[in-house]
Amino acid sequence: MSKIKNFITNHFNIFVFVMFAVVIFSLYGRTLFFNFSYYDDDVLILDRQDYLTFSNIGKIFSNTVFGEGRDQFCRPVLNLTFLIEKYLYGTKPFGYHLTNLLLHLFSVFSLFLFLTLRYDKKKTFILCLLFACHPAIVQAVAWIPGRNDSLLALFIILSCCFFVKYTENTKSGYLFGYLFCFVLALLTKETAIVLPLFYFLFLLYKKKDVKQIIVNVTILSLIILIYFFYRKYVLSGLYSATFKEMVTNFYTALVPATSKYVANIFFPVKLSVFPALLKVNYLLCTASVLVFVLLFIKLKRYDLKIVLIGICWFLFFLFPTYLMSNNYFFDHRIYVPLIGIMLVILEMIKNYNEIYSKKFIALLAFFFLMFSSVTLYYEQKFQNKEFFWVNALTMSPESDLANAMVGQLFFERGLYKESEKYFLKAISIKPTNAIHYGNLSVVYAKIGDLDKAEEVLLKSLEYTKDNPNTYYNLALAYKYKGNKEKAREMKEKYIETFNRTNKVSKIVDIVL
Structure with a gap:
């Protein structure tokens, strides 16, 4: 026993890594056998096997994450991970889930190494263990596209580690390390843009000389300027929200969204795989705030500046997500902000030795145990598209997309009446979405009711005339009805619309 204790003492970092690996693979090991959820992972991986090639790296860096002008996210690093995995695993989900687990493991271990630059290793280990099993970040591990947040955390943490080392020893290697990781973080997710603020606060806190502050601010400003030009090039021609719209979105989301994420710190309950509406339990939010108030009162020997920096970290890494229109406030977005809360707690308990008492x-x-139990329960909702979308509909019955996807599940099983019900529900929620009409028309075509198929397709043209699939399906409907003239007319409209919008056409619309 004494030899084991000596080994752990002398090789504590190795022991910590092994423990993190054991906990993470014990909690998330079964996700290795999960299938795709068919929410973004099918579009980013299954539908893009021809696109994900090394010859297309230039396109990956010059297109949005979904490509074809379908989004406003400049995140090439995510697609690069899928490209590498395409050559390793093809379309087998096992490898993609394995990558998610490894990213989570290395993010947690990197966080441990970063925090131990200031805090006691044992206390940091305990807090990082709770972070590793926290239910609010399950989506970043169990849902393949959710890795973008654990990937972002990894680059941000590594950048911070190199930055701290650089401020202590201005070696060019540390300078390159923190800048390179910062660039990777920017190319992973836009929220990394707030990281330089904390570099600046750290320099002020450490009371570094003005010259060092100016050098770092100048270099970071240049990188950010280049990034904005690059992002503008990638998003050229795409609609972007106006400043007024972003301010409105931020103001609308500020209190409810922040309250939701605050509540998830200590009480991560009623987590949703697909939160179509922002549902907030203000009672749990108040309870979380009270926990912090009690800690502030009981623990008095801490550096208030560090505590404030931690709180700012939590808030400022959340705030950019509030600027988006039609926002879904996914739980896993707390992954990076939660690091700020870790900093606050560690700062407050750094001189509190009763943490090792039996009561604590x-x-x-x-x-x-509570976090682990909720995580084990919650992660199973990601095991395949049936579990995912049925749970999405249960938690968000007002979502047109969730209704449409459940309708698609029934359609694939030949249960056309049930499928019709959910597509009609999706249309009633969002009557302007042409894809829902396209899917419903295919249901009617399958049961031989071509008149209804024609009716719903013509109805969709009242809302949008820019979807080539509508004309394609109308051409098929008229063809099978024997109206060759109308079929030819719709075919010509299909070709004209397709060439004008440059959208990919499919015989059967798939809800993305």
Whole structure:
């Protein structure tokens, strides 16, 4: 036993890594056998096997994450991970889920190494263990596209590690390391843009000389300027929200969204795989705030500046997500902000040695078991598209997309009456979405009611005339009805619309 204790003491980092690996693979090991959820992962991976090639790296860096002008996200690093995995695993989900687990493992271990630059290793290990099993970040691990947040966290943490080392020893290697990781973070997710603010705050906190501050600010400003020009080039021609719209979105989301994420810190309950509406439990938010108030009162020996920096980290890495229109406030977006809360807690308990008392260990064990239990329950909702979309509909019955996807599930099983019901529900929620009409028309075509198929397709033209699939399906409907003249007319409209909009056509519309 003494030899084991000596080994752990002398090789504590190795012991920590192994423990993190054991906990993470114990909690998330079964996700390795999960299928695709068919929410973004089918579009980004299954539908793009021809696109994900090394010859297309230039396109990956010059297109949005979904390509073809279908989004406003400049995130090439995510697609690069899918490109590499395409050559390793093809379309087998096992490898993609394995990558998610490894990214989570290395992110948690990197966070441990970063925080131990200031705090006690044992206390940091305990907090990072709770972070590793926190239910609010399940989506970043169990849902393949959710890796973007764990990937972002990894690059941000590594950049911060190199930055701290650089401020202590201005070696060019540390300078390159923190700047390179910062660039990778920017190319992973737009929220990385707030990271230089914390570099600046750290330099002020450490009271570095003005010259060093000016050098770092100048270099970072240049990188950000280049990034904005690059992003503008990638998004050229795409609609972007006006400043007024972003301010309105931010103001609308500020209180409810922040309250939701605050509540998830200590009480991660009623998590949703697809939160179509922002549902907030203000009672749980208040309870989380009270926990912090009690900590502030009981623990008095801490650096208030560090506590404020941690709170700012939590808020400022959330705020950019509030600027988007038609926003879904996914739980896993708390992945990076939660690091700020870790910083706050560690700062407040750094001189509190009662953390090793039986009472406190029992409390930590309770949180660990509670978090782990919720994580094990929640992750199973991502095991395949049936589980995912049925749970999405259960939690968000007002979502047109969730209704349409459940309708698609029934359609694939030949249950056309049930499928019709959910597509009609999707149309009633969002009557301007031409894809829902296209899917419903295919249902009617399958049951031989071509008149209804024609009716719903013509109805969709009242809302949009820019979807080539509508004309394609109308051409098929008229063809099978024997109206060759109308079929030829719709075919010509299909070709004209397709060439004008440059959209990919499919015989059967698939809800994305």
